[in-house]
Amino acid sequence: MKPMSQQTEQAYLASYNIKDYDVCLTSVDSVLFTVIHGELYTLLVRRANHPFLGVWGLPGGFIDVQLDEDLSACANRHLAEKTGVTPPYLEQVASVGNKTRDPRGWSTTVTYYALMAHAHCTTDIDSVDDVQWLPLQQTLNMELAFDHKQMIEQALARLQQKALYSLVPVYALPETFTLSELQQLHEVILGKSIQSKSFRRRIELADVLEETGELSQHKGKGKPAALYRVKEGAADYRFMRNLEN
Amino acid sequence: MKPMSQQTEQAYLASYNIKDYDVCLTSVDSVLFTVIHGELYTLLVRRANHPFLGVWGLPGGFIDVQLDEDLSACANRHLAEKTGVTPPYLEQVASVGNKTRDPRGWSTTVTYYALMAHAHCTTDIDSVDDVQWLPLQQTLNMELAFDHKQMIEQALARLQQKALYSLVPVYALPETFTLSELQQLHEVILGKSIQSKSFRRRIELADVLEETGELSQHKGKGKPAALYRVKEGAADYRFMRNLEN
DNA sequence: CATTAAAGAGTCCTAGAGACATTTAATAAA
DNA sequence: TTTATTAAATGTCTCTAGGACTCTTTAATG
Structure with missing residues (x-):
């Protein structure tokens, strides 16, 4: 293989295969807030897969390179899967990526937070037992998958800032x-x-x-x-x- | 292979291979600002590889799963490679990920912006011809690699907000x-x-x-x-x- | 009809930004 | 030496909008 700088771009792209490289995991997770009886709730999902099988965590998951057009579409897809609707407000919070947050290896996750009215999705959720609205304070005292607790805290901090000036x-x-x-x-x-x-x-x-x-x-x-x-x-x-x- | 939920976590992790999945590219790019003679400048790098070979773009690149401890370390590594120093201020701006921004496939990039004094690195940069400080206004009128121009605009917008309240x-x-x-x-x-x-x-x-x-x-x-x-x-x-x- | 509770308007105080004038300390010109 | 010039730094008044508190309005309840 010739050095890249001497190939044409076409030849480079034709021969490029991502699986020749050590890549990292990339996912999108969302903190969905709503208000029920004057209290803040977040939507949690019980994990059906390793790692953290059976543990509650944020709705989200890997980017599907076929389905997802972009990051926010990925967030909305996972949220719609769990709630049946697309929340009216979605905002990116931050990304966290490091060697240790996922036992499978170097992992990056893009965190969003979303807001929606509880009434819009209550029926979809009550019928399943692996998706649940939980009071925010309770989620912050539970053990959650990965570093999802920090992500909720980060999202809450952002929402608090927004509440001060918007x-x-x-x-x-x-x-x-x-x-x-x-x-x-x-x-x-x-x-x-x-x-x-x-x-x-x-x-x-x-x-x-x-x-x-x-x-x-x-x-x-x-x-x-x-x-x-x-x-x-x-x-x-x-x-x-x-x-x- | 048994369904995951019946495996132990150990067995799952032992058999897990990221190359069995369609993953996406993940990189970290930084907008490094400084002030020279009362004007804002950004650091640009001429790309030595496809795609966008020879085009100016932001300092940054793929995460090195061996070298990089986390995202900010990755940003700092790429910046130190180009400037010889670690800038005193680094802040994450946002992540952009979609199907089309990189011809190699679904790609996500985490954008940081950084600030440093020009004096601290001027000697390192003047000696090479593929790294350059350019006036911000000029970079916004150039053609840049990928969607780096939008990333600079996003970083500038963030810096402008910061200038209003910090x-x-x-x-x-x-x-x-x-x-x-x-x-x-x-x-x-x-x-x-x-x-x-x-x-x-x-x-x-x-x-x-x-x-x-x-x-x-x-x-x-x-x-x-x-x-x-x-x-x-x-x-x-x-x-x-x-x-x- | 009086009581009560919540919504919502009135009013004064105050912190801090805007506008603009004034003072201070240096150099250059007269 | 004196005087203009320039940039730094301060004084001071105005104005905007939030804080604190009071008062009024409206409908349900007994």
């Missing part, structure tokens, strides 16, 4: 929701309370929500709340100031 | 520098001018720089500027408010 968390709510529900969600994500006046002020300024005109189905005392839905561009809106840390 | 850009300066130099650098990154009073106020509040006691070697008119160096933790400091966009 309305991205809104994608964890159903299509229509009240401002109080949205504020509660931010509070749960941040683990602290927020001044509701401040919260409403900045939402009004941002102009990324619109009133549906409907009122919430109030099942208690108190004034019924107005229902809102997100406008286009809510995911991209960024406040100039963070909420206080 | 002092990370300081790592592109030499060990000691003046506040005016730092402000100029932020202005070049953001492509707009900054109120120097605002800039200095927030730096004082942040408390991440310390005066060296020295004065800059003023070679013109004007009051000589005090020299500063970064304290520990400068990379992590985050202002509550962004500079105006």
